[in-house]
Amino acid sequence: MKLLLVLGILSALSVVTQCKSIQSELDRLYPPLEGNPSSHEVKTFLTRVDHFRPQDTRVTRFTYTQKADHFRQGGPIFYYVNDAGIFTTIWLDTGLMHDIAMEEGALLVTSDHRYFRNNTPTASASFEDLAHLTAEQTMADIATLISILRSENPYSSRVVIWGSGYGATIAVMTRQKYPHLIDGVWSSSGIFAPGVYVSDTYAYLEDVIKDIGGDECADRVRGAFDEMENMIYGGRGEELGEIMNHCTPVNVTSDLSVASFVKNQIDFFTQYLNIYHYHGLLQICNEIGDANTPPLNALADWIIRTFLGIECFNFGYYDRVDLARNTEWNQPGTISGLRQYYYLKCTQFGNWEVTSPFSDLFPHFVRDTFHYYMCNDVLGENYDAALLYDSVETLRLIYGDLNPRVSNVVYTNGEMDSWFPRGLQESYPGGEIINIPFYAKSADLRSISEFDGANLRSAKERIQQLVSQWSQY
Ligand SMILES: *[C@@H]1O[C@H](CO)[C@@H](O)[C@H](O)[C@H]1NC(C)=O
Numbered sequence: 001m002k003l004l005l006v007l008g009i010l011s012a013l014s015v016v017t018q019c020k021s022i023q024s025e026l027d028r029l030y031p032p033l034e035g036n037p038s039s040h041e042v043k044t045f046l047t048r049v050d051h052f053r054p055q056d057t058r059v060t061r062f063t064y065t066q067k068a069d070h071f072r073q074g075g076p077i078f079y080y081v082n083d084a085g086i087f088t089t090i091w092l093d094t095g096l097m098h099d100i101a102m103e104e105g106a107l108l109v110t111s112d113h114r115y116f117r118n119n120t121p122t123a124s125a126s127f128e129d130l131a132h133l134t135a136e137q138t139m140a141d142i143a144t145l146i147s148i149l150r151s152e153n154p155y156s157s158r159v160v161i162w163g164s165g166y167g168a169t170i171a172v173m174t175r176q177k178y179p180h181l182i183d184g185v186w187s188s189s190g191i192f193a194p195g196v197y198v199s200d201t202y203a204y205l206e207d208v209i210k211d212i213g214g215d216e217c218a219d220r221v222r223g224a225f226d227e228m229e230n231m232i233y234g235g236r237g238e239e240l241g242e243i244m245n246h247c248t249p250v251n252v253t254s255d256l257s258v259a260s261f262v263k264n265q266i267d268f269f270t271q272y273l274n275i276y277h278y279h280g281l282l283q284i285c286n287e288i289g290d291a292n293t294p295p296l297n298a299l300a301d302w303i304i305r306t307f308l309g310i311e312c313f314n315f316g317y318y319d320r321v322d323l324a325r326n327t328e329w330n331q332p333g334t335i336s337g338l339r340q341y342y343y344l345k346c347t348q349f350g351n352w353e354v355t356s357p358f359s360d361l362f363p364h365f366v367r368d369t370f371h372y373y374m375c376n377d378v379l380g381e382n383y384d385a386a387l388l389y390d391s392v393e394t395l396r397l398i399y400g401d402l403n404p405r406v407s408n409v410v411y412t413n414g415e416m417d418s419w420f421p422r423g424l425q426e427s428y429p430g431g432e433i434i435n436i437p438f439y440a441k442s443a444d445l446r447s448i449s450e451f452d453g454a455n456l457r458s459a460k461e462r463i464q465q466l467v468s469q470w471s472q473y
Pocket residue numbers: 251253254255
């Protein structure tokens with residue numbers, strides 16, 4: 001086994017050298033983002049533990065980061081809503097909003113979602129202590145911080161907020177609730193109309209691979225997953241684990257272990273497209289296209305070359321549960337935010353991705369029950385999965401589903417993003433939809449570049465125009 005691993009790493013290395021020129025081409029189109037933390041001021045603010053029970057006066061101190069390099073007195077405030085579990089300050093240093101901030105003299109600010117990283121309002125992450133981890137509490141934190149920023153900068157009455165994915169969803173909902181504090185919102189690949197279990201994202205990814213990657217590429221992907229399925233049904237978990245460089249054999253007698261394993265293989269596609277978009281898909285198709293290599297081996301080679309940072313992958317269901325079940329802060333599952341991420345999705349947002357029995361590329365192993373058990377195993381016996389249906393229904397009811405009626409919003413959607421079917425599709429008075437073909441998630445966050453396709457370029461110019469408009473008195 002050891003020898004196999006060493007050989008695997010060696011052969012991976014030689015292929016990496018071969019592929020350097022392709023990688024450098026992708027890096028030229030999408031250069032790695034560079035931050036400048038030395039210009040950041042990390043500050044704190046007080047916020048309520050529970051915003052909605054007037055008799056509960058407990059407060060907690062949260063951190064936020066601001067960058068005032070381009071700020072001119074009276075300039076607007078641009079606030080980036082971080083996604084749950086993603087902690088980035090990169091958009092204070094680079095990207096489209098940073099560039100607009102330079103022109104408008106804006107103060108750039110971001111903070112982490114409550115219960116993530118330093119923003120922990122309770123003693124532990126027990127199921128009971130996580131009770132105040134809701135979208136509504138998070139939005140109230142944002143409103144609190146914006147009020148404080150505005151009182152510290154009394155001439156800066158204009159506020160524009162933006163986010164990506166779930167962060168964009170929260171940004172839009174926050175203006176819906178607090179229109180007196182926020183003048184405009186840019187939702188980049190925001191997700192709307194939540195469901196408990198959703199099968200349209202993987203189905204859409206499948207269409208993207210077929211329509212843009214082409215029939216040959218789709219055949220290779222289908223071939224790889226067919227073989228994976230054969231090995232699972234054939235009881236060949238050890239062989240499968242070795243091919244895919246998994247740390248342990250795949251436990252093919254456990255539906256949950258199989259689901260966890262297969263889900264992560266599908267998600268590699270999404271991850272890659274979200275970084276490299278159209279060129280990324282061509283790249284995948286190119287790398288798995290060699291007809292002399294069986295499709296599953298070709299897929300494994302590509303995954304290992306591209307994603308393997310450590311010795312082997314571990315997508316074990318029970319390992320993940322163990323990680324996310326620990327309720328103490330300063331444990332890997334809470335530092336990474338994995339436990340909190342599960343709580344948010346298992347109790348309020350749903351949107352659990354499942355495969356479809358009608359799928360033509362991906363085997364139907366990622367089912368409702370996988371997520372159902374995961375939520376139960378992670379959150380414990382006091383959690384009631386049946387309530388998630390009501391929570392999701394309530395979200396749709398309160399925030400307007402596909403008809404949010406919130407004004408001064410620009411929604412951008414990448415047409416290669418697997419969440420595209422869950423984005424808003426139709427403009428309405430005050431809400432402008434811009435769909436961007438040949439890009440996946442949030443390509444528009446980056447600065448305008450000479451390599452931008454025409455649609456991406458014009459989307460960015462329109463965002464610039466609207467944000468500047470919202471930034472004026
Ligand atoms: C595989 O899964 C089955 C069913 O959950 C379980 O009983 C068995 O102990 C697992 N095997 C290993 C090696 O973990």
